Amino acid sequence: MTKTTWKIAGWLLPAIVLVGSPPASAQPGQSATQGKGVAFSEIRGKITITRKEESHDMHMMDPLLGRYSTQGRSEGTASASPTAMPPPRLSDKAVVYLESDELNQRSYPVPDKNPALDQENLQFHPQVLPILVGTTVDFPNRDNLFHNVFSYSQAKEFDLGRYPRNDSRSVTFDKPGLVRVYCDIHSHMNATIIVLSHPYFATLNDDGTYAIPRVPEGKYRVVFWYDRDVLERRTVEVRAGESTVVDFTY
Amino acid sequence: MKIAVVVAFALWIAASPAAAQVGIGGQTAVHFLKSAPTSSPLSVNNGRPSFGWQLYFFLDGRVTEHVTAMSNISVTDNEYLNFDLVAIRLTNLTPLGLNVEAGKVDVPFGNLGERRFPRRNPLFGLPLMYEYRTALPDHLTTEAEVLANQGQGRGMRLLDLGLYDLGGVLFGSWGIVDYAVAVTNGTISTTSYSGEVSNSDVAKVIRLAVTPMTGLTIGAAYTWGAYLEEPTSPPPGTVNVNSYKQKAVEIDVEFSRGHAVLYGQAVYNIWPVPFDTGNENLNVLGYYLEGKFTVIPRLYLALRFSGLQFGHATLGNSTGPWDYDVTEWEGGAGYFAERDVLIKLVRRETRIHGGSWPKDNLTVLQLTVAY
Numbered sequence: 001m002t003k004t005t006w007k008i009a010g011w012l013l014p015a016i017v018l019v020g021s022p023p024a025s026a027q028p029g030q031s032a033t034q035g036k037g038v039a040f041s042e043i044r045g046k047i048t049i050t051r052k053e054e055s056h057d058m059h060m061m062d063p064l065l066g067r068y069s070t071q072g073r074s075e076g077t078a079s080a081s082p083t084a085m086p087p088p089r090l091s092d093k094a095v096v097y098l099e100s101d102e103l104n105q106r107s108y109p110v111p112d113k114n115p116a117l118d119q120e121n122l123q124f125h126p127q128v129l130p131i132l133v134g135t136t137v138d139f140p141n142r143d144n145l146f147h148n149v150f151s152y153s154q155a156k157e158f159d160l161g162r163y164p165r166n167d168s169r170s171v172t173f174d175k176p177g178l179v180r181v182y183c184d185i186h187s188h189m190n191a192t193i194i195v196l197s198h199p200y201f202a203t204l205n206d207d208g209t210y211a212i213p214r215v216p217e218g219k220y221r222v223v224f225w226y227d228r229d230v231l232e233r234r235t236v237e238v239r240a241g242e243s244t245v246v247d248f249t250y
Numbered sequence: 251m252k253i254a255v256v257v258a259f260a261l262w263i264a265a266s267p268a269a270a271q272v273g274i275g276g277q278t279a280v281h282f283l284k285s286a287p288t289s290s291p292l293s294v295n296n297g298r299p300s301f302g303w304q305l306y307f308f309l310d311g312r313v314t315e316h317v318t319a320m321s322n323i324s325v326t327d328n329e330y331l332n333f334d335l336v337a338i339r340l341t342n343l344t345p346l347g348l349n350v351e352a353g354k355v356d357v358p359f360g361n362l363g364e365r366r367f368p369r370r371n372p373l374f375g376l377p378l379m380y381e382y383r384t385a386l387p388d389h390l391t392t393e394a395e396v397l398a399n400q401g402q403g404r405g406m407r408l409l410d411l412g413l414y415d416l417g418g419v420l421f422g423s424w425g426i427v428d429y430a431v432a433v434t435n436g437t438i439s440t441t442s443y444s445g446e447v448s449n450s451d452v453a454k455v456i457r458l459a460v461t462p463m464t465g466l467t468i469g470a471a472y473t474w475g476a477y478l479e480e481p482t483s484p485p486p487g488t489v490n491v492n493s494y495k496q497k498a499v500e501i502d503v504e505f506s507r508g509h510a511v512l513y514g515q516a517v518y519n520i521w522p523v524p525f526d527t528g529n530e531n532l533n534v535l536g537y538y539l540e541g542k543f544t545v546i547p548r549l550y551l552a553l554r555f556s557g558l559q560f561g562h563a564t565l566g567n568s569t570g571p572w573d574y575d576v577t578e579w580e581g582g583a584g585y586f587a588e589r590d591v592l593i594k595l596v597r598r599e600t601r602i603h604g605g606s607w608p609k610d611n612l613t614v615l616q617l618t619v620a621y
Binding site: 070152159161164 | 308320335351355356358360361362363364419421428430432457459463464465469506507508509511544546547548586588589590620
């Protein structure tokens with residue numbers, strides 16, 4: 001390789017990295033940036049839940065859970081009681097992500113740190129986890145009893161078996177799609193892993209706000225996912241130098 | 251009448267805002283089976299291939315934080331509607347944190363738990379001790395009748411199917427120890443479904459279970475109570491059936507780790523029997539060991555060995571086991587087509603060590619849906 005080639009490569013490489021770099025690398029406050037011919041901006045907003053969660057109580061009470069607890073602390077009947085479960089937070093149940101064929105065609109580095117789907121208080125935390133394809137997710141057990149995490153989804157089938165408190169298993173998700181996750185012992189436990197082809201997604205802060213930083217200029221569908229399903233899709237255009245605000249109310 | 255009760259209950263659930271939390275669930279199972287073409291009591295439809303079904307409903311209403319009403323309703327292919335469990339559970343009501351359950355309760359004897367339902371039962375049937383009928387009836391009998399009943403499927407089961415009975419249970423935990431004390435109308439072999447009592451005694455059950463580590467629970471229980479019906483002929487008073495108390499002790503274990511789950515139970519039981527020739531203690535040992543292993547996601551293999559070993563007694567002119575010993579292998583595979591859709595293929599081989607039908611078998615394909 002000649003000196004000139006090295007020079008060109010020296011210029012090109014940062015540009016490629018910049019275009020392909022995940023939004024997570026952006027610092028908060030860099031809502032609108034411009035560089036190396038590719039313009040980025042931020043999509044942000046707030047999720048407001050006004051509706052009463054009518055189905056919550058119904059789902060939380062599994063008739064078989066604890067029914068045979070007079071027999072002792074077997075896994076299926078462990079002194080676990082649905083009454084002890086705290087209600088899930090909004091940030092556990094809602095995510096926002098982008099849909100775009102263009103974004104899907106690029107490649108992105110997977111995060112260094114594995115995200116976790118905890119099993120705690122007989123619930124999964126969070127109940128919705130968006131990840132980039134290729135990411136490995138940890139499944140630590142924080143309860144003082146066994147869980148048996150599994151999924152039969154097309155995007156990923158796995159069965160982690162039973163393991164004790166503070167032990168963990170990991171699964172790499174190598175195909176985009178929805179992965180519905182359950183516990184074989186506690187049938188009310190469920191979570192969804194949204195495996196995306198790009199890293200343009202956001203989880204919520206406790207106050208319902210979110211931000212997807214460093215989104216390249218262009219048109220996208222912003223998807224609001226809540227609990228088990230998509231609740232709303234909205235098309236937006238991201239322009240350089242302008243933050244795009246997309247609020248959702250349910 | 252029963253259907254009217256169910257409909258009324260369902261309407262109440264739908265309409266009542268007072269039912270703050272309601273849990274509704276169910277399981278439906280359909281099967282196609284073929285048993286050995288014998289006249290054995292274990293044979294189904296004389297060995298003709300046939301379809302069958304089972305239906306279970308679970309309805310719970312949590313009235314307050316401490317009060318829950320629970321019910322299990324089952325219907326099988328004989329179309330009888332059974333209220334298996336109808337109980338009110340009071341939890342943490344006192345400073346001692348005591349829990350009480352009353353009504354038609356699950357008798358705390360053994361660790362069958364949710365495996366009594368097809369979604370959790372890795373196989374088709376239950377262990378022999380829950381299903382097989384011994385030669386001893388629950389009424390005053392003669393040695394000749396017991397001998398004639400051997401292997402005929404006419405007497406009491408050691409553990410009466412699902413083990414539900416009318417009564418009350420006090421239960422709770424101390425650290426890793428769980429305890430339960432129950433009083434019921436009938437005994438473990440003569441559970442009283444209808445509420446009619448057949449004698450003046452109540453059965454008592456004490457159970458302790460310890461969980462020294464996650465995934466290992468060892469339990470033990472002891473029970474005693476009169477099991478015989480008050481006779482109508484000869485007239486009451488000839489024999490005081492209340493003084494003939496069935497006694498049983500059991501130990502059970504549940505162990506799980508990774509993709510394997512293991513269950514075991516052994517019960518030693520004594521029935522004191524007032525024959526017209528004198529009293530005789532008829533005892534039996536029941537046992538089973540059951541394992542399930544998930545081979546790959548969706549697919550598991552399961553195997554159970556169970557048996558009943560009858561003690562010696564002098565009946566008629568001979569001394570020997572008072573009923574034919576029975577052993578049984580049940581093995582199969584289960585495949586989850588979806589999360590709560592389970593397809594099972596099970597083969598059962600039964601050996602009755604004596605009598606006219608020493609060998610029996612059953613092959614069954616079962617589809618179970620839980621909701």
